[in-house]
Amino acid sequence: MRGEPLRTIAAPFVAVGPSGVAIRTRLKHLSADDEEVLRLVGAHLGSLASKDLKRRCAEGLEHSADRWAERKRALTEESSSRWAGSITKATHDQWALARRARSAHIQSLEASIKMIAHRLSLPVGEKGTKRAPGGYRTRQEWFQKTRRLRLLEDRLERERADHEMGRVRVVRGGKRLLNTRHHLDAAQLTEHAWRRRWEAERWFLRADGESGKRFGNETIRVTPDGTVSIKLPAPLAHLANAPHGRYVLAPTVVFHHRSDEWADRITTNRSVAYRIHYDTDRSRWYLTASWTIPPIKTVPLDVARARGLIGVDTNADHLAAWRLDQHGNPCGQPRRFFYDLSGTAMHRDAQVRHALIRLLHWAQRHDLSIAIEDLDFSAEKTREKHGRQKRFRRLISGMPVSKLRARLVSMAAELGITIIAVDPAYTSRWGAQHWQKPLTHTTRKTSRHDAASIAIGRRALGHRIRRRTAPPSAHQSDGQEHRTAQAGHGAPGREGTRPRIPGPRTRSTGTRRGANAGDQDAQHRSERPTEPVQPMLSP
Structure with a gap:
């Protein structure tokens, strides 16, 4: 570390706790009609979410509150006002996430370009330091990096242009799952199994909570006894088996984790968001409940x-x-x-x-x-x-x-x-x-x-990392004022001698606890007398 400047070290801080809670349980013993209704509702709302996301991405930076309201009114005609609110909110969150991901990608490209340019400016074969790499090893590698530098610069230019225009690229269902379609053998999937997973990932069965409404949610409602009901979209209202266009699932659910907190919220009509998800690998349906919590005082x-x-x-x-x-x-x-x-x-x-x-x-x-x-x-x-x-x-x-x-x-x-x-x-x-x-x-x-x-x-x-080094052996004694290794920098008397404990210096007492503990002439050391030296009398 000699000769290298040290960067400024930030002060420690107490980490802030979580701001939300999510619990999950399984929807067991669903009937065939229940599963069919969930599939139809998820597919219908998923198609609306895809259209809304496409429209939002086309607007780019020209988005406004009026256009948001216009999109919500268009979705309300094919679902309901609450379903439309959940879809538009999810769309905005997804667009914002893609926007942040593009910003992070631009920063990564800038860092790569800066590093390549630095290494290209150095002579071939020059060794680097602990803080910065050196030049490239061979002329061939140097030439390949010049080509890569031009490639990254072109890519950075395109990404910056898209960022300035507000253009994002989002795949509902996931880009990784989309690319898996071209590598079914490596993923050990059939085309039918991939299609089922792809459609399930694009379903939309998510409802935001509302404080003051019954049980904290009007769209997906869970009662204290575990009964789950769903407000059906307008085109699927004929499938309802309960009043007001609702469909009640046959089984009941139980939250084993944080059940008391969840019950306390729904009985006082506080907001609880729900999401229904289908796991294609296990062929199971799950229900997730989530809510925000006040910030914990650190x-x-x-x-x-x-x-x-x-x-x-x-x-x-x-x-x-x-x-x-x-x-x-x-x-x-x-x-x-x-x-x-x-x-x-x-x-x-x-x-x-x-x-x-x-x-x-x-x-x-x-x-x-x-x-x-x-x-x-x-x-x-x-x-x-x-x-x-x-x-x-x-x-x-x-x-x-x-x-x-x-x-x-x-x-x-x-x-x-x-x-x-x-x-x-x-x-x-x-x-x-x-x-x-x-x-x-x-x-x-x-x-x-x-x-x-x-x-x-x-x-x-708040202590320094390094230990105080031990003094030389000639100074590790009470006569030279014994120094401790872990005393704080501001501790009073940390360089002073240890207090003298009175008592005889015998084998039954601890070492360095006798009356002569501070007198080095009384210790058995080389070139030190063990007994007081009497002056010689003249004849």
């Missing part, structure tokens, strides 16, 4: 770290954690919480949740806060910066940074555990430099990740 930072905390280092396959006291000293043994990120998305999500709940239960037993890095690898995963380091790129790309952080904050809020986010700068490097070797002995091998967890915890506590 705990002051001084209170969160008063009893110490647990520093956590996030890695590709495990969480390395170590408990620290309020002074920044590691306590006990380090712990690791492993997870396997291979397999399906559901398996990966379950692995992350299982690792987090074990970490949270450990923090809850000791009533401690958790410190974690505020990581963001968006600028570190590009191949233009790391080039041929595919293993390193796969490593940082596979780390579930955003998902793990979001899940940790939401799960910790339920258990009343405070999460402190810290700047990740130099934690791994300084942790290994100052803590890995001192904490390694014959019965414990401290890894680099364990040392990084200590660095993260000390930064969250």
Whole structure:
């Protein structure tokens, strides 16, 4: 690190809790008529949502409140006013998400172009530094990158033009599933199975809640006893089996998670949004209820770290954690919480949740806060910066940074555990430099990740990461004023001698606790007399 300027390190802060809640249950024992009605309603509303999204994308930046109202009136004629409101709101959310994704893509292209231009300006074969890569290895690679630079510049120009015009590209059902149609053998799907999944993903069965209305939702209503009813669109009103154009499903539902909160909301007619989803792989129907919650008042930072905390280092396959006291000293043994990120998305999500709940239960037993890095690898995963380091790129790309952080904050809020986010700068490097070797002995091998967890915890506590180095052996004595290694920078008397404890200096007493503890002449050291020297009398 000598000769390299250090970037400014941000102060730690308490992470804000979640702003919403979502619970899900399964719609069991649906009759054939129930499933048919759900399919018809979902397909009809899905076609309306596709038309509305197409119209919204065509408007671009010329959108206004009057055009929004016009679109909603057109949808109301083919459904209902509430269904039209839910569709238009979902359309705007999807358009805004695509707009933000395009902005992020433009930033990624700009970073790639800047990196390629920098590496092309360097001589071929020049070595890089820890902060910036060097030149390209061969003339052939240099030539290929010049072509790629022109390709990225053309792509950036097109993306900027589309962004200025407000043009976005959205695929209802997902672009990945759309491209799967051309690779059915690799996806192990038949054309019929893909078609069923594609149609199910494009259905629309989502209703926004309304405060003050009966049970918090007029479109999809769930009563306290679990009865589910749906307000049918106008063209499908003939399928109703209840008054006022409603269809009541045969089975009842039960929410096993947060059921008390959900029941409290619907009995007081507070807003609850519902979504009905069909899982084609399992051939199951699900009902999801969601609502917003007031912002949770965060705990002051001084209170969160008063009893110490647990520093956590996030890695590709495990969480390395170590408990620290309020002074920044590691306590006990380090712990690791492993997870396997291979397999399906559901398996990966379950692995992350299982690792987090074990970490949270450990923090809850000791009533401690958790410190974690505020990581963001968006600028570190590009191949233009790391080039041929595919293993390193796969490593940082596979780390579930955003998902793990979001899940940790939401799960910790339920258990009343405070999460402190810290700047990740130099934690791994300084942790290994100052803590890995001192904490390694014959019965414990401290890894680099364990040392990084200590660095993260000390930064969250407001301490410096580095340890105070031990003085030379000639100065490690009471006569030279013994110095502690973990005393705070502002602690009074941290450079002073230890207080003298009166008492005889015998084998039954502890070392350095006798009357002569501060007198180095009384210690058994080389070139030091063990007994007082009597002056010689002249004859």
